[in-house]
Amino acid sequence: MKPFILASLLLTSFFFCDAQTDNLPALDKSPMDMSYFPNNYPVLKIQDKATEPVLARVIYSRPQKNGRVIFGDLVEYGKVWRMGANEATEIEFYKNVKIDGKKITKGRYTLYAIPAQDNWTIILNKDIDTWGAFKYDAQKDVIRTTVPIEKLNEAVEALSMTFEKTDYGCSLVVAWDNVKARLPISIK
Amino acid sequence: MGTAAKTILPAILLFSCASKNETNSPDRSSQKQDTTIVATTPNPYAVVDLSPMDMSYFPVDYSKRKMAHDISTPPVMRVIYSRPHRQGRVIFGSLLKYGERWRLGANEATEIELFQNVSIENKKINTGRYIIYCIPYENKWTMILNDDIYTWGLQIDSTKDLMKFDIPIKKTSVNFEYFTMVFQPITNGAELVMAWDDTEARLPINF
Numbered sequence: 001m002k003p004f005i006l007a008s009l010l011l012t013s014f015f016f017c018d019a020q021t022d023n024l025p026a027l028d029k030s031p032m033d034m035s036y037f038p039n040n041y042p043v044l045k046i047q048d049k050a051t052e053p054v055l056a057r058v059i060y061s062r063p064q065k066n067g068r069v070i071f072g073d074l075v076e077y078g079k080v081w082r083m084g085a086n087e088a089t090e091i092e093f094y095k096n097v098k099i100d101g102k103k104i105t106k107g108r109y110t111l112y113a114i115p116a117q118d119n120w121t122i123i124l125n126k127d128i129d130t131w132g133a134f135k136y137d138a139q140k141d142v143i144r145t146t147v148p149i150e151k152l153n154e155a156v157e158a159l160s161m162t163f164e165k166t167d168y169g170c171s172l173v174v175a176w177d178n179v180k181a182r183l184p185i186s187i188k
Numbered sequence: 189m190g191t192a193a194k195t196i197l198p199a200i201l202l203f204s205c206a207s208k209n210e211t212n213s214p215d216r217s218s219q220k221q222d223t224t225i226v227a228t229t230p231n232p233y234a235v236v237d238l239s240p241m242d243m244s245y246f247p248v249d250y251s252k253r254k255m256a257h258d259i260s261t262p263p264v265m266r267v268i269y270s271r272p273h274r275q276g277r278v279i280f281g282s283l284l285k286y287g288e289r290w291r292l293g294a295n296e297a298t299e300i301e302l303f304q305n306v307s308i309e310n311k312k313i314n315t316g317r318y319i320i321y322c323i324p325y326e327n328k329w330t331m332i333l334n335d336d337i338y339t340w341g342l343q344i345d346s347t348k349d350l351m352k353f354d355i356p357i358k359k360t361s362v363n364f365e366y367f368t369m370v371f372q373p374i375t376n377g378a379e380l381v382m383a384w385d386d387t388e389a390r391l392p393i394n395f
Binding site: 025035043160 | 231232233234236237240241242243244245250251252254255256257262263266268271296297338339340342343364365366368370381383
């Protein structure tokens with residue numbers, strides 16, 4: 001019993017230290033993050049090293065693996081997944097781009113994915129400023145494109161998104177647990 | 189109920205609250221355990237930041253309300269900022285020097301986006317995206333709107349400053365561990381509430 005009480009005390013003290021009062025929000029357990037293309041654009045910009053204009057950015061929240069099996073278990077195959085946590089994941093293009101041959105007008109979109117065992121279907125949707133995928137509306141889809149996935153040897157703890165430069169533009173790289181997917185984005 | 193039970197109960201409640209957040213519940217209770225994990229294994233793609241980013245909308249909880257079909261008008265504004273920790277330090281007048289520019293966050297410069305025209309102190313501010321930063325003083329903050337978007341907070345180009353507003357501050361009875369930005373409704377608009385350590389400031393925005 002005693003260790004349990006001690007542990008509880010410790011937990012409650014954590015609770016009182018970190019809970020913020022006055023209805024102001026505490027720190028989120030799936031913290032938000034933002035990635036630009038070109039990568040680290042804001043840092044390049046202040047160093048005068050940005051050689052091309054900002055093309056895209058993604059704003060997403062980062063759930064943790066926490067020892068769980070993610071794909072096919074926590075995130076079920078065949079179901080729309082919010083590809084993040086909390087607020088819906090947002091991708092913004094600062095100029096018109098092409099995805100899977102289709103013109104995507106510059107602006108903000110919500111990103112979803114439908115993971116399957118061997119591929120992901122990635123969705124861009126017009127219903128922005130919303131929460132998660134709980135009220136996902138397929139009628140507001142702009143594009144659905146299926147991309148192959150890659151299995152990773154080492155699990156990625158926190159959902160990660162970054163961009164990689166390619167010959168035709170860039171790819172949005174999404175990695176979590178032992179899966180990596182790439183969404184090619186063409187600027188030509 | 190014994191003392192032990194009284195101690196354990198909040199812990200259990202805390203656990204149940206945390207596990208609820210873990211699943212698909214959109215509930216983002218302000219009274220949850222801080223469990224942000226700083227990755228122990230290398231992440232080749234993007235490390236989790238020590239000062240994580242956060243986002244606040246007005247109307248408050250806009251995205252949740254939109255999901256619940258509780259709101260059909262567009263949002264008025266949102267702020268995207270990173271949240272440094274106090275970590276036992278004295279923030280104002282020490283870590284942040286009075287009279288020096290402060291990025292009002294961490295990492296990327298703090299961004300405020302207006303989805304409609306608003307006004308501050310009767311000055312009209314057009315729809316759009318701006319950087320917002322601050323010069324803290326002992327008795328006031330100077331808030332600055334700037335046009336140098338998509339930049340890093342340590343080097344904001346002050347030649348792109350658009351407007352400055354002095355606002356009063358107040359000392360709080362509690363210390364805020366994490367820098368916090370949130371909107372709260374007022375008559376004819378909303379206030380951008382900013383709190384960290386023992387200091388709180390409010391920027392009234394009218395629309």
